[in-house]
Amino acid sequence: MEKYLLKLTVNGQEYEVYxxxxxxxxxxxxxxxxxxxxxxxxxxxxxxxxxxxxxxxSVKSCSILAMQVDGMEIVTxxxxxxxxxxxxxxxxxxxxxxxxxxxxxxxxLMSATAFLDELNGRIPKKHEIKEAIEGNLCRCTGYNxxxxxxxxxxxGEYKEERQ
Amino acid sequence: xxxxxxxVINTRVHNIDGIAKVTGRATYTFDVKLPGMLxxxxxxxxxxxxxxxxxxxxxALELPGVKAVVTGKDTLGIKQGIWRxxxxxxxxxxxxxxxxRYIGEPVAAVAxxxxxxxxKALDLIDVEYEVLPAVFEPLDAIKKDAPVIHEGVExxxxxxxxxxxxxxxxxxxEAEKDGYIREDWxxxxxxxxxxxxxxxxxxxxxxxxxxxxxxxxxxxxxxxALLAGxxxxxxxxxxxxxxxxxxxxxxKFELDAAQFCSAVLSMKLCKPVKIVFTREExxxxxxxxxxxxxxVRTAVKKDGTFLARESRMFSNGGxxxxxxxxxxxxxxxxxxxxxxxxxxxxxxxxxxxxxxxSTSMRGFGAPQAVFCSEQQIEWICKDLGLDPFEVRRKNxxxxxxxxxxxxxxxxxxxxxxxxxxxxxxxxxxKLPANRAIGVSSCGFMSGGIFNWFDxxxxxxxxxxxxxxxxxxxxxxxxxxxxQGSNTTMAIICAETLGVRVEDVKVHSGDTDHCPADLGAxxxxxxxxxxxxxxxxxxxxxxxxxxxxxxxxxxxxxxDLDIKDRWVHIVARPERGMPYFDLVKKALRGKDGQRIIGRxxxxxxxxxxxxxxxxxxxxxxxxxxxxxxxKITIHEIMTAHDCGQPINPLGLVGQLEGAASMALGxxxxxxxxxxxxxxxxxxxxxxxxxRATEMPETGxxxxxxxxxxxxxxxxxxxxxxxxxxxAALGNALFHALGIxxxxxxxxxxxxxxxxxxxxxxxxxxxxx
Numbered sequence: 001m002e003k004y005l006l007k008l009t010v011n012g013q014e015y016e017v018y019x020x021x022x023x024x025x026x027x028x029x030x031x032x033x034x035x036x037x038x039x040x041x042x043x044x045x046x047x048x049x050x051x052x053x054x055x056x057x058s059v060k061s062c063s064i065l066a067m068q069v070d071g072m073e074i075v076t077x078x079x080x081x082x083x084x085x086x087x088x089x090x091x092x093x094x095x096x097x098x099x100x101x102x103x104x105x106x107x108x109l110m111s112a113t114a115f116l117d118e119l120n121g122r123i124p125k126k127h128e129i130k131e132a133i134e135g136n137l138c139r140c141t142g143y144n145x146x147x148x149x150x151x152x153x154x155x156g157e158y159k160e161e162r163q
Numbered sequence: 164x165x166x167x168x169x170x171v172i173n174t175r176v177h178n179i180d181g182i183a184k185v186t187g188r189a190t191y192t193f194d195v196k197l198p199g200m201l202x203x204x205x206x207x208x209x210x211x212x213x214x215x216x217x218x219x220x221x222x223a224l225e226l227p228g229v230k231a232v233v234t235g236k237d238t239l240g241i242k243q244g245i246w247r248x249x250x251x252x253x254x255x256x257x258x259x260x261x262x263x264r265y266i267g268e269p270v271a272a273v274a275x276x277x278x279x280x281x282x283k284a285l286d287l288i289d290v291e292y293e294v295l296p297a298v299f300e301p302l303d304a305i306k307k308d309a310p311v312i313h314e315g316v317e318x319x320x321x322x323x324x325x326x327x328x329x330x331x332x333x334x335x336x337e338a339e340k341d342g343y344i345r346e347d348w349x350x351x352x353x354x355x356x357x358x359x360x361x362x363x364x365x366x367x368x369x370x371x372x373x374x375x376x377x378x379x380x381x382x383x384x385x386x387x388a389l390l391a392g393x394x395x396x397x398x399x400x401x402x403x404x405x406x407x408x409x410x411x412x413x414x415k416f417e418l419d420a421a422q423f424c425s426a427v428l429s430m431k432l433c434k435p436v437k438i439v440f441t442r443e444e445x446x447x448x449x450x451x452x453x454x455x456x457x458x459v460r461t462a463v464k465k466d467g468t469f470l471a472r473e474s475r476m477f478s479n480g481g482x483x484x485x486x487x488x489x490x491x492x493x494x495x496x497x498x499x500x501x502x503x504x505x506x507x508x509x510x511x512x513x514x515x516x517x518x519x520x521s522t523s524m525r526g527f528g529a530p531q532a533v534f535c536s537e538q539q540i541e542w543i544c545k546d547l548g549l550d551p552f553e554v555r556r557k558n559x560x561x562x563x564x565x566x567x568x569x570x571x572x573x574x575x576x577x578x579x580x581x582x583x584x585x586x587x588x589x590x591x592x593k594l595p596a597n598r599a600i601g602v603s604s605c606g607f608m609s610g611g612i613f614n615w616f617d618x619x620x621x622x623x624x625x626x627x628x629x630x631x632x633x634x635x636x637x638x639x640x641x642x643x644x645x646q647g648s649n650t651t652m653a654i655i656c657a658e659t660l661g662v663r664v665e666d667v668k669v670h671s672g673d674t675d676h677c678p679a680d681l682g683a684x685x686x687x688x689x690x691x692x693x694x695x696x697x698x699x700x701x702x703x704x705x706x707x708x709x710x711x712x713x714x715x716x717x718x719x720x721x722d723l724d725i726k727d728r729w730v731h732i733v734a735r736p737e738r739g740m741p742y743f744d745l746v747k748k749a750l751r752g753k754d755g756q757r758i759i760g761r762x763x764x765x766x767x768x769x770x771x772x773x774x775x776x777x778x779x780x781x782x783x784x785x786x787x788x789x790x791x792x793k794i795t796i797h798e799i800m801t802a803h804d805c806g807q808p809i810n811p812l813g814l815v816g817q818l819e820g821a822a823s824m825a826l827g828x829x830x831x832x833x834x835x836x837x838x839x840x841x842x843x844x845x846x847x848x849x850x851x852x853r854a855t856e857m858p859e860t861g862x863x864x865x866x867x868x869x870x871x872x873x874x875x876x877x878x879x880x881x882x883x884x885x886x887x888x889a890a891l892g893n894a895l896f897h898a899l900g901i902x903x904x905x906x907x908x909x910x911x912x913x914x915x916x917x918x919x920x921x922x923x924x925x926x927x928x929x930x
Binding site: 037038040044046047049076080086090093096097099100103105106127133136139141145146 | 359644819821823
C-alpha cells in the first residue's frame with residue numbers, strides 16, 4: 001500500500017512520518033512517535049484512554065485516522081508539563097488523589113484540559129464537569145476525586161507556573 | 164476525629180507514583196517494547212465444549228513474518244492452578260491438549276513480526292473439533308445426566324465447602340415453636356474486572372536459560388512460581404517484573420494466557436514476545452466475579468434476636484478452579500457477617516460449567532453473600548414489624564467475640580457504624596415518592612491466613628536499607644496495582660524510622676530484587692506487608708539508635724526515638740541530633756556497611772480466615788421510576804471502621820472507587836450468555852459506571868485500634884465493595900415495596916418485581 005507523508009505537531013514539536021493511510025492517530029502517537037502516555041483500553045471508542053487534544057479540542061485518538069489531523073497541533077499528557085513545571089490540572093490531580101492505577105489518567109487529563117480551556121475562566125456547574133469526562137472510563141476512582149480536581153482548577157485554586 | 168498523634172500516618176500525602184502517572188511517564192506492560200520483539204496472538208475456541216482432534220499449523224507457518232506457532236503439544240502439558248496444595252484443583256492446561264471447555268479458551272498461539280501478521284496467521288490455523296454437548300448453569304451441570312466437563316468429576320462438582328458451628332437444628336426448632344423463619348432464593352450475576360489495562364505480558368527467554376516476564380500482575384511472586392512450574396524452570400531462573408499495573412481487582416494473580424503463551428513462544432524462539440489481550444479477549448477469556456445461587460433460611464426470635472442460619476450456595480465455577488475455591492469459602496463465611504448466630508451452617512458447591520472460569524473479584528464472594536443476607540434481614544424486620552437498625556445492632560459482632568471455630572474479633576466498630584448511619588438516615592427526613600434510603604452492614608478480612616498456594620516463604624517480607632546520605636531504600640514484594648500500596652508502605656516506613664516520605668524510595672514489582680510476598684489480594688497488604696515494613700524499619704532504627712546511645716552518652720534509663728529526622732531523648736525532645744548526622748556516623752561505625760533492617764509477617768494462631776476484620780454500614784439513597792424501572796442513585800454514605808487510617812487520600816479513593824464498582828455490580832454490569840457465548844464483550848454494551856452516573860459519596864470514620872495491624876490499621880478497600888448492592892436492593896424495597904432477588908438490578912428486573920408485587924396484592928384481595 002502506498003505510504004503518505006503526514007506532517008503534524010505533537011507537544012510543540014513538528015514531525016513528519018510516512019504512514020499507511022489506514023493508520024489511526026493513536027498509532028502514530030504511540031508507535032511512531034513513542035508518546036506512550038496515551039493509552040488504549042478498547043477497540044470500540046468507548047473508554048477514552050487515548051484522548052488527546054487536536055487544535056485544543058479533546059479527541060479520542062483511536063477514533064480518527066492520522067491523515068485527518070494533517071498539519072494540526074496535538075497535545076498529549078506528556079505535553080502538559082512545561083520546563084519541569086506541572087500544569088494546574090496535573091497538580092490538582094496529585095492533590096486530590098484523582099488517579100489510582102493511572103491507565104486512564106492521560107486521557108482524563110486531556111479531556112479535562114480541553115474542557116478547562118473552553119471555559120475561558122467561567123466557573124462550571126458540577127454536572128458540566130461530569131459531562132466533560134463522561135467519555136473517559138475510570139475503573140478505580142469512582143470519578144469524584146477527578147471532578148473535585150477539575151473543579152479546583154476551574155475555581156482558580158491553581159496558577160500556571162511555566163518559567 | 165481525634166487529633167493525629169503521628170507525623171506521617173494519617174496525613175495527606177501525595178501518591179508517590181503520582182508524578183509518573185500525571186505526566187504520562189508511567190509505563191505499563193502495555194507500553195513495554197524490547198529490541199527484536201515479536202508480537203503474539205492467541206487462537207481461541209469457538210465452541211463451549213469440544214474435543215480437539217487435530218490442529219494443522221502448517222499454512223500459518225508459511226505466512227511471511229510468522230516466526231512460530233505453538234499448541235498444547237509444544238508445552239509440558241502440566242495442569243496448573245493456584246491452589247497448588249491440591250492436585251485435583253490444578254485442572255487447567257492453558258493450551259489444552261485434549262479438549263476445550265469454554266468459548267474463548269486458547270488452543271494455539273502465534274508469534275510474528277507484527278501484530279497484524281500474527282492476527283492473519285490465526286485464520287490459517289486449521290483446528291478440527293468434535294463438538295460435545297455443553298452445560299452452562301450450575302443447577303443444570305449438577306444433574307446426573309449432565310455432560311462431563313472434567314473426567315472423573317462427579318456431577319461436575321469442583322469443590323464443596325461446609326461451614327458449621329453451634330446447634331443449628333435446635334435453634335430452628337425453637338424458632339418453629341416461638342419465633343420466625345424465612346427462606347429465600349437469590350441469584351447473583353457475574354461481573355467483569357474490566358481493568359483499564361487488559362491482560363498483557365512480554366516474555367524474554369535468553370540462551371542462558373533465564374526467562375524474564377514483564378506483566379500486568381497483582382502478585383509477581385505467584386507468577387514467578389506458577390510460570391516456573393508449567394515451564395519446567397527453576398523459580399530462581401524466572402524473573403517477573405510488574406511495571407505500573409493498570410488495575411487488578413482480583414483478576415490478575417492467576418496465570419493467564421498472555422503470560423503463558425508469550426513465555427512458551429519466547430522459549431521456542433529465544434526472542435522477546437509480547438501479547439496484549441484485546442478488550443474482547445479480555446472480556447471473554449480472563450475470568451470474572453463468581454455468579455452464585457443462594458438459598459438462605461434464617462431463624463430469629465420474635466424480638467429480632469438471631470438464632471440460626473442455614474444456607475446453600477451453588478456457584479457457576481466455569482471451566483476451571485482458579486481462585487474460585489477461595490471465593491466459595493469466603494462467601495460462606497461472610498454470609499454470616501457481621502452477626503452473632505447461635506448456629507450457622509453453610510454448604511457451598513462450586514460447579515464446573517462450559518463458561519469462562521469464574522474467580523476472585525474485589526469482595527471475593529462477599530458482595531453476593533451480603534446481597535442475600537442483608538436484604539433478607541430487612542425483609543424479616545418488615546415481616547415482624549421491627550426496627551432494622553435495632554435488630555442489626557442487637558446481633559452485631561463486638562470486640563472480643565469469637566466466631567466459633569472460625570475467627571477472633573479484636574477491634575470492632577460495628578455498633579458505632581450502625582449508630583452513625585442511623586443518625587444520617589434520620590437526618591434526611593422524608594424523601595419524595597419512589598425514593599428511599601437502604602442500608603447494609605458488613606465487614607471484611609485483612610488478608611487471608613490460608614496457604615493453599617503452599618508457599619515456603621513468609622506471607623510478606625520487607626527490607627529497609629539506609630544509605631550514607633540518610634535516604635532509605637524500601638524493598639517490598641507487595642504489589643501496587645493502583646490502590647496505592649507503595650505509598651502506604653512508604654508512609655509506614657517513614658513513620659517508623661522517623662523520616663519523611665520523600666526520604667523513602669520504594670522498590671516493588673520485581674522478583675529479582677524484592678523479597679517474596681503473596682501480593683495484592685484479599686485486602687492483605689496494609690496489614691501483612693505493613694507489618695513486615697514496620698518490623699524492617701524498626702530493625703534498621705534499632706541499629707541506628709545503638710550508635711545514638713553511644714554518641715549522645717546519656718543515662719541508659721532514657722529512651723531514644725527519631726521523629727521527623729530528629730534523633731532525640733523521648734523525655735526531653737529538644738536534646739538530640741539530626742538523623743542525617745547519625746546515619747553518617749553509624750555507617751562509619753559499621754565499617755562502611757549500609758544499615759539494613761529486615762521484616763516479615765506470617766499469621767499464626769489467628770483462626771481460620773484472617774488476623775483482623777474491617778466493619779462498615781452503608782446507606783444508599785436511590786430513586787426509581789416505576790414506569791421504566793430506571794434507577795438513579797443520589798448519594799452513598801458509609802460509616803467505616805478500618806482501624807487506624809494510614810493514608811487518608813488513598814482511603815477516600817478506595818471508598819469512592821469501591822462504590823462505583825459495587826454500584827455497577829448492583830444495577831449496571833450484566834454478563835448475559837447465550838449457549839456459552841458472552842453477548843456483550845465490549846465496553847459499549849458492558850456498562851461500567853460513567854462520571855455522570857456516579858453519586859455523591861461520604862464517609863464517617865469510626866476510630867478503632869486493631870492490635871494485629873501496623874499502627875492499628877486493617878483492611879480498607881476491598882470490603883467497601885460488599886454492602887452496596889444490598890443497600891440498593893433495600894432502598895428499592897422501601898421505595899416501592901419490591902424484593903430484588905437477582906443481580907444486577909436492571910430496569911427489566913425492577914418492572915418484573917413490580918408486576919409480581921401487584922399480582923400478589925390481587926391474589927391477597929381475592930382470597
